[in-house]
Amino acid sequence: MKSFIKRGALFSLLIGTALSVAAQSAHIQGTVVDEEGRPLPGADVYWMGGKSGTITDEKGNFDLEPEGNLRKIIVSFIGYQNDTLSVTPDTHVKVKLSSLELDEVNVSAKKMLYVLNSRVDVVQTQKMNEGELRRAACCNLGESFVNNPSVDVSYSDAATGAKQIKLLGLSGSYVQMLTEKIPNFRGLASPFGLNFIPGPWMESIQVSKGIASVADGFEALTGQINVEYKKPISSDQLSINLFGSSARRLEGNIDAAFKINDTLSTMLFAHYENDTKEHDMGGDGFLDQPKVQQVNLFNRWYYRTDKLISQVGAKYIYEDRKSGETKQYREKTENPYEIGITTHRGELFTKNGIMYDDKGNSSLGIIVAGSYHDQKASYGRAKYDANQGNLYANIIYETELHPAHAVKGGASFNGDWFHESIDKTEADANEFIPGIFAEYTFKWQQKFVAMVGVRGDYHRTEKFFVTPRLHLKYDPCEWVYFRGSIGKGSRTTRVLGENSYLMASSRKILIDEQLKRESAWNFGISANAFIPTGKKRKISVITEWYYTHFTDQVIADLDSDPHQVHFTNLDGRSYSSTFQAEVNYEFFRGFTVTAAHRITDVKQTINGRLREKPLTSRFKTLLTVMYQTPLKKWQFDVTGQLNGGGRMPDPDPDQPLWERRYKPFPLLSGQVTRRFKHWSVYAGAENILNFTQEHPIIDAENPWGEHFDASMVWGPVHGRKFYAGLRWSLPQKD
Amino acid sequence: MKAIFRTIAISALLLSAVNVFAGKNDKESVTFNVAMKCHKCQAKIENNIAYEKGVTDLSVNLEEKKVTVTYKKKSTDVEKLKEAFKKLGYEVTVVEEEKKE
Numbered sequence: 001m002k003s004f005i006k007r008g009a010l011f012s013l014l015i016g017t018a019l020s021v022a023a024q025s026a027h028i029q030g031t032v033v034d035e036e037g038r039p040l041p042g043a044d045v046y047w048m049g050g051k052s053g054t055i056t057d058e059k060g061n062f063d064l065e066p067e068g069n070l071r072k073i074i075v076s077f078i079g080y081q082n083d084t085l086s087v088t089p090d091t092h093v094k095v096k097l098s099s100l101e102l103d104e105v106n107v108s109a110k111k112m113l114y115v116l117n118s119r120v121d122v123v124q125t126q127k128m129n130e131g132e133l134r135r136a137a138c139c140n141l142g143e144s145f146v147n148n149p150s151v152d153v154s155y156s157d158a159a160t161g162a163k164q165i166k167l168l169g170l171s172g173s174y175v176q177m178l179t180e181k182i183p184n185f186r187g188l189a190s191p192f193g194l195n196f197i198p199g200p201w202m203e204s205i206q207v208s209k210g211i212a213s214v215a216d217g218f219e220a221l222t223g224q225i226n227v228e229y230k231k232p233i234s235s236d237q238l239s240i241n242l243f244g245s246s247a248r249r250l251e252g253n254i255d256a257a258f259k260i261n262d263t264l265s266t267m268l269f270a271h272y273e274n275d276t277k278e279h280d281m282g283g284d285g286f287l288d289q290p291k292v293q294q295v296n297l298f299n300r301w302y303y304r305t306d307k308l309i310s311q312v313g314a315k316y317i318y319e320d321r322k323s324g325e326t327k328q329y330r331e332k333t334e335n336p337y338e339i340g341i342t343t344h345r346g347e348l349f350t351k352n353g354i355m356y357d358d359k360g361n362s363s364l365g366i367i368v369a370g371s372y373h374d375q376k377a378s379y380g381r382a383k384y385d386a387n388q389g390n391l392y393a394n395i396i397y398e399t400e401l402h403p404a405h406a407v408k409g410g411a412s413f414n415g416d417w418f419h420e421s422i423d424k425t426e427a428d429a430n431e432f433i434p435g436i437f438a439e440y441t442f443k444w445q446q447k448f449v450a451m452v453g454v455r456g457d458y459h460r461t462e463k464f465f466v467t468p469r470l471h472l473k474y475d476p477c478e479w480v481y482f483r484g485s486i487g488k489g490s491r492t493t494r495v496l497g498e499n500s501y502l503m504a505s506s507r508k509i510l511i512d513e514q515l516k517r518e519s520a521w522n523f524g525i526s527a528n529a530f531i532p533t534g535k536k537r538k539i540s541v542i543t544e545w546y547y548t549h550f551t552d553q554v555i556a557d558l559d560s561d562p563h564q565v566h567f568t569n570l571d572g573r574s575y576s577s578t579f580q581a582e583v584n585y586e587f588f589r590g591f592t593v594t595a596a597h598r599i600t601d602v603k604q605t606i607n608g609r610l611r612e613k614p615l616t617s618r619f620k621t622l623l624t625v626m627y628q629t630p631l632k633k634w635q636f637d638v639t640g641q642l643n644g645g646g647r648m649p650d651p652d653p654d655q656p657l658w659e660r661r662y663k664p665f666p667l668l669s670g671q672v673t674r675r676f677k678h679w680s681v682y683a684g685a686e687n688i689l690n691f692t693q694e695h696p697i698i699d700a701e702n703p704w705g706e707h708f709d710a711s712m713v714w715g716p717v718h719g720r721k722f723y724a725g726l727r728w729s730l731p732q733k734d
Numbered sequence: 735m736k737a738i739f740r741t742i743a744i745s746a747l748l749l750s751a752v753n754v755f756a757g758k759n760d761k762e763s764v765t766f767n768v769a770m771k772c773h774k775c776q777a778k779i780e781n782n783i784a785y786e787k788g789v790t791d792l793s794v795n796l797e798e799k800k801v802t803v804t805y806k807k808k809s810t811d812v813e814k815l816k817e818a819f820k821k822l823g824y825e826v827t828v829v830e831e832e833k834k835e
Contacts, residue, residue: 042797051823053775055796630791631784677785 028064030093032056032075038446043077122451122471124483124526125208135637137723139251142194147639149582149596149622158696158717159323159339159710161290162191162501168222168546168578169600169616173498176220179227182349182369188388188497189373196317198271200241200253203228210524211469211487214437214453215396218467221489221520232257232265232302236729245723249275264303271296280326281719284700288718290323307355315347337703341377362399379503386420408439433457449473480529490519493554495567505709508564516569520550540584550574558649560607563706572605590628597621612647615714619644635673642666657698657707662714665691679728690720764812765802766826786818
């Protein structure tokens, strides 16, 4: 959202007033700066629809000769948002580009920018762009983090295919998921939300760690993951992607952009996937992965004038997943164990940015989004049907009083209508939270930034609650900079909706009444350093430490009784502490290596004892190697991971059916891409070492017995897989 | 696992070495003055000239408005490359080499 508003501000383009200069020539002169007012050398300035253009000099200045009757110029710079503005001859313009994605590695068009660590943003943010997303099979959002050291994606259980994302060692419900900076996939949609965004639709993903800006709400305890879909103004006219894997998963994606006129454009997206072949490599009689069919449709509109940017989008998802015993077993028994989950989901959003002063220093952003999620599920004999409606609105006013002082303020509303029925027992839980917020940003000489924010929200049971947050950034010199953040976050848990996969077990689900809203303090520090190793190359090193301290938490106690899961309020301490170091280096032209290591320490008080959180890996080591040939026609990617061991929930002491701990396990994947002018082909393999968790489903032979449990998953459930795909695109005409 | 990474790294290294040294004699480089204005133009040139027959390497210098193309003498020549630039909408001239050093 922050970027949306900022973008809005800069879309207004004209920052300095148009000054009339002595009318000697009809040249357009101007200066291009970043958000912090620093000049941007090397930015492109050219006539829209014309042939000529120029580049800004060392001080960010340009002098553009007139061309015909053209009156609109485009200002662009790699890693920044493009800007288009109307100009009158003989004027001086000041253009401020949105610098959210400033590349700290090396701003150079020679290099395809894959991962950008924003140097300007006060919140630690890493942007993965299309190039990065294409380094792996990347069929959907959940599969996009193979090369990312910070984000872990694992299966929640061995039957439903539900996935959870982990950031700072904590589960996905503490990470705020956003699409186009709008909170999405909350509650009921969270177990499968990662499957609801097809890879080829994404333009970029931003992962930010630690507490977020108060403008985005009170959630986001450990960080944010934002997905930007492709935009009609910057996308190819038509793109097609086809994918197939050795597990006979087939996917087709198509998107098309239409420019209706100068101000209006639209884009259509369609996705179909079919993964309906049965696999049982483990031989336990259960499908290794569910059979899935998904239809996903999205249409977005983009409207823009000098004073207004308006976006509207509508999305529909249908998904059917079936799992449980294989056909062979289903035929043998009268009473087969089957899992079926059918989902319909609709989303609508509109984002509007209004600039109502000529200088573009003030803007108003209005976001309204709604979604409806309907899920019908059966796990053996247990039925869980639920639906959730959501309405979200956020109004943000932003103004820059002075280059050193900026203020943001606004009001938000979040409403959830939640209805669930478990074996015909109906329950409703509606929640409406209105809130207000204010945020102040102070900048000192481009070296120091402080952003302090506070919000107040009203909740039915908690009444008025306050969320304070503080971010600091210190940028003393070119080769190093530091960040620090501290703040509070809170959220309401939808126990069954978010943990519905636990129904794929015979564990009794016990939920205490009067569960409190969860809340935590998050604290983080990080340092980014660049060590020169010669004339051009630098080793980039990022080190960080994040600590999350829960004041209220809903604990899933899987330990006290191996035949039950008990959701209860935290009584005692609960924390997560993670330390991560990441090193990036281009050894020689085209050959880049990233190595990262993370130590995770997550403990919570379970039944009176402070214990390691079960099914959470103690460490993760990641090594990715990429090589591109000089003309970038060939690309080779290899990624290896070692995920550290961890604790299992306590097994039955009299009849232990699983170990007390699991050992570290490796994952290796690779891909080869061959690019042609308008298309590319890729082929690769996942889990090359073919390492899988043995017996991921406990007592699979007796799904109706008391020991059956598909949720004791810590490692890969599927073995080695090969895949291949094709991408074709028709570029936009100039 | 280390062994695997090492193998991959070494093969990638070899591969690039092969690219550099194979048939060095029948390759030639030429630098053109190209009136390109922006990074978008640069991307357009990179995405198209790279796929011209015979082209083995490409380096674009936007600030100096120069493009250096390395090509196989057997497969293409300066005139053909000029033609390729023309198709993209750029009239180019060859930068005369300064043989001082």
